[in-house]
Amino acid sequence: xxxxxxxxxxxxxxxxxxxxxxxxxxxxxxxxxxxxxxxxxxxxxxxxxxxxxxxxxxxxxxxxxxxxxxxxxxxxxxxxxxxxxxxxxxxxxxxxxxxxxxxxxxxxxxxxxxxxxxxxxxxxxxxxxxxxxxxxxxxxxxxxxxxxxxxxxxxxxxxxxxxxxxxxxxxxxxxxxx
Amino acid sequence: xxxxxxxxxxxxxxxxxxxxxxxxxxxxxxxxxxxxxxxxxxxxxxxxxxxxxxxxxxxxxxxxxxxxxxxxxxxxxxxxxxxxxxxxxxxxxxxxxxxxxxxxxxxxxxxxxxxxxxxxxxxxxxxxxxxx
Numbered sequence: 001x002x003x004x005x006x007x008x009x010x011x012x013x014x015x016x017x018x019x020x021x022x023x024x025x026x027x028x029x030x031x032x033x034x035x036x037x038x039x040x041x042x043x044x045x046x047x048x049x050x051x052x053x054x055x056x057x058x059x060x061x062x063x064x065x066x067x068x069x070x071x072x073x074x075x076x077x078x079x080x081x082x083x084x085x086x087x088x089x090x091x092x093x094x095x096x097x098x099x100x101x102x103x104x105x106x107x108x109x110x111x112x113x114x115x116x117x118x119x120x121x122x123x124x125x126x127x128x129x130x131x132x133x134x135x136x137x138x139x140x141x142x143x144x145x146x147x148x149x150x151x152x153x154x155x156x157x158x159x160x161x162x163x164x165x166x167x168x169x170x171x172x173x174x175x176x177x178x
Numbered sequence: 179x180x181x182x183x184x185x186x187x188x189x190x191x192x193x194x195x196x197x198x199x200x201x202x203x204x205x206x207x208x209x210x211x212x213x214x215x216x217x218x219x220x221x222x223x224x225x226x227x228x229x230x231x232x233x234x235x236x237x238x239x240x241x242x243x244x245x246x247x248x249x250x251x252x253x254x255x256x257x258x259x260x261x262x263x264x265x266x267x268x269x270x271x272x273x274x275x276x277x278x279x280x281x282x283x284x285x286x287x288x289x290x291x292x293x294x295x296x297x298x299x300x301x302x303x304x305x306x307x308x309x310x
Contacts, residue, residue: 015209018208018212019205019209022200022204022205022208026204026205027199027200029200030198030199030200031195031198034194034195034198035194038194040197040198043198044204047204048204048207048208051208051212052208052211052212055212055215117182118185118188119189119193121182121183121185121186121189122186122189122190122193122194125186136186140183140184141186141187168179168180168183171179172179
């Protein structure tokens with residue numbers, strides 16, 4: 001469900017629309033934010049703010065365009081604003097490494113080489129600078145098309161492609177070194 | 179590389195996203211915040227002329243604002259917050275506190291109307307920089 005039809009939405013109160021958006025995309029938005037901030041408590045707070053922001057901005061939404069892409073743009077901009085803020089730069093989050101946390105309990109059983117390689121991959125991706133990490137995430141996790149990615153990241157498609165290629169090269173280099 | 183990245187989704191689900199769940203309680207929290215945001219805007223827009231808390235409460239009841247039924251304390255918590263933000267000025271008159279929008283408060287109200295008037299493009303794309 002990518003965009004709601006015009007007739008329906010015009011009749012729905014904004015709160016109901018946000019409700020539907022939360023049902024359809026709540027989990028995706030939370031994960032998207034998590035991908036940027038790597039801290040669950042922060043990601044939950046930001047996600048709440050994003051939906052409230054969306055509620056307040058809904059009167060400006062043009063219902064012939066994709067509401068999902070619109071929501072993604074709000075989410076990405078809001079999260080990046082947070083990353084740029086004084087607070088994010090100066091206050092150290094308690095939960096520093098989620099990979100470490102998750103791994104410790106399990107690695108006894110999961111000593112399969114395949115698994116380790118996959119962990120390495122995820123780690124390497126999440127250690128990339130934001131602009132490369134986000135394209136890898138949108139492309140390989142969300143499986144968005146080049147056009148969608150260019151739309152939500154507000155870049156043109158050729159820049160998008162260059163960035164994705166660069167991101168893959170960086171990854172390759174980092175994984176070889178290990 | 180391409181081959182390895184095919185496993186990326188599975189891996190991330192098992193590590194970073196393991197306990198990440200958008201639950202019912204998140205939704206409820208968001209509903210609360212939406213209601214509060216709406217009520218705040220209503221209250222602020224009513225305070226272009228100075229009013230006491232009692233007057234404000236009465237007017238909200240007349241308007242049929244359901245949120246405040248049996249929950250009038252919410253009005254005061256919103257007023258207090260707005261006062262802290264510098265959106266309201268306070269004046270005492272014969273033992274009663276009167277509230278009124280300040281310049282910043284008026285801007286805050288207009289900003290929300292501005293949100294409504296502003297084109298979609300400006301809200302979403304308005305002069306953002308990219309984080310490196």
